[in-house]
Amino acid sequence: MMTPSSLPGRPLRLGTRGSPLALAQARMTADALCARHGWHADAIQTVIVQTSGDRIQDRALAEIGGKALWTKELDRALLAGEIDFAVHSMKDVETIRPKEIRIAAMLPRADVRDRLVGADSFAALPASPVVGSSSPRRAAQVKRLRPDAQVVLFRGNVATRLAKLAAGEVHATLLAAAGLDRLGQGEVGTSIPLDVMLPAPSQGAVGIEALASNAPMLATLAAINDPDTFDCVMAERAVLKGLGGTCHSPIAALGRLEGGTIRLSAEILSADGQERVSDVRDIARRDTEAAEAMGRALLDSASAELRALFEA
Numbered sequence: 001m002m003t004p005s006s007l008p009g010r011p012l013r014l015g016t017r018g019s020p021l022a023l024a025q026a027r028m029t030a031d032a033l034c035a036r037h038g039w040h041a042d043a044i045q046t047v048i049v050q051t052s053g054d055r056i057q058d059r060a061l062a063e064i065g066g067k068a069l070w071t072k073e074l075d076r077a078l079l080a081g082e083i084d085f086a087v088h089s090m091k092d093v094e095t096i097r098p099k100e101i102r103i104a105a106m107l108p109r110a111d112v113r114d115r116l117v118g119a120d121s122f123a124a125l126p127a128s129p130v131v132g133s134s135s136p137r138r139a140a141q142v143k144r145l146r147p148d149a150q151v152v153l154f155r156g157n158v159a160t161r162l163a164k165l166a167a168g169e170v171h172a173t174l175l176a177a178a179g180l181d182r183l184g185q186g187e188v189g190t191s192i193p194l195d196v197m198l199p200a201p202s203q204g205a206v207g208i209e210a211l212a213s214n215a216p217m218l219a220t221l222a223a224i225n226d227p228d229t230f231d232c233v234m235a236e237r238a239v240l241k242g243l244g245g246t247c248h249s250p251i252a253a254l255g256r257l258e259g260g261t262i263r264l265s266a267e268i269l270s271a272d273g274q275e276r277v278s279d280v281r282d283i284a285r286r287d288t289e290a291a292e293a294m295g296r297a298l299l300d301s302a303s304a305e306l307r308a309l310f311e312a
């Protein structure tokens with residue numbers, strides 16, 4: 001086994017959730033590190049950590065609130081020195097992180113779109129369609145596109161949701177294209193154009209965190225960072241921070257590199273989708289101040305009713 005002399009002379013412990021998607025992302029991360037550093041596969045050991053989000057299956061996550069449901073236990077394991085780094089779907093990582101923890105790297109982003117599963121388009125759904133989703137963003141966007149739709153709570157991992165759809169519990173559901181692709185389910189559903197449905201901030205991005213105090217680990221991880229993904233995702237997260245939102249708020253944001261700058265699109269919606277405030281701004285890479293200001297400006301243009309959704 002070959003690791004830099006500044007790293008421990010034992011396998012590095014990669015912390016991950018145990019869902020099939022989390023494990024696929026952990027594998028991608030381990031493969032990227034081994035390829036980049038010329039390590040044998042046994043240089044990295046996978047440590048599965050169950051999170052509150054994995055345990056609680058019967059309630060809308062929005063109802064439980066923004067309590068770092070997908071990261072808290074992995075954060076604890078990092079802080080306790082039980083793992084050397086953690087792999088997350090960036091979408092599930094809160095904007096405000098413990099000061100001891102750093103986002104060290106992001107893998108190249110996958111397809112950022114949402115996929116509609118069960119129909120080829122929103123127009124193709126029957127009258128008064130029942131759509132399964134537990135995401136406030138997707139629920140509001142669906143109702144904006146199809147005011148006759150009823151959105152019902154839909155949780156569980158990708159396989160569970162697809163099984164519920166197949167059993168006829170709903171007419172359609174929405175899933176991140178990235179998750180489906182990484183699970184080898186690239187043929188499932190139809191990707192929704194970005195001008196029809198803007199994705200969640202950080203959708204499709206895998207991030208790797210380590211302790212701020214562990215410089216050798218941070219450098220080892222930074223070697224596989226994709227800077228384009230990193231800068232766009234950090235800009236989207238800054239919008240979210242500016243809004244005071246969490247992954248439980250009806251917020252969509254996407255940064256795309258246009259030449260040297262980030263074209264940042266963002267929107268917030270009322271729960272019924274009737275009110276929508278959106279903006280597009282070109283901001284410089286790493287100018288998180290400008291991205292946060294964009295989030296604040298969205299709130300300033302919203303009705304008092306919509307603003308209240310972000311003041312919880």
Ligand SMILES: NCc1[nH]cc(CCC(=O)O)c1CC(=O)O
Nearest residue numbers: 089091175176178179203204205
């Ligand atoms: N909390 C659910 C979650 N977190 C990350 C993904 C998919 C992968 C991604 O968006 O990067 C999903 C499932 C989904 O939205 O379909």
